[in-house]
Amino acid sequence: MDVTTLAEVTGNIGTVGYGLAAVGPGIGLGILIGKTIEGMARQPEVAGQLRTTMFIGIAFVEVLALLGLVAGFIVPA
Secondary structure (H helix, E strand, C coil): CCCCCCCCCCCCCHHHHHHHHHHHHHHHHHHHHHHHHHHHHHCHHHHHHHHHHHHHHHHHHHHHHHHHHHHHHHCCC
16 A cells, blocks of 8 residues: 655744744734724723723733744744
8 A cells, every 4th residue: 555645744833833823812902902992982082091001902912922932932843
């Protein structure tokens, strides 16, 4: 029986891990920004406070993406 290779994975598997790690922060940013805009539309008088809180939240969500990137380099494949 002849076995043929259908697909071969080459390179660093950490890149796949980072791709998966980037999905979570991407979803989180979409929800965070969407809800902030919704809140601004409902109560325009608190737009400044919502914007400030949104930027703090964006910073925390982006840290998750950077941790995923760093983990891909630190964890040996």
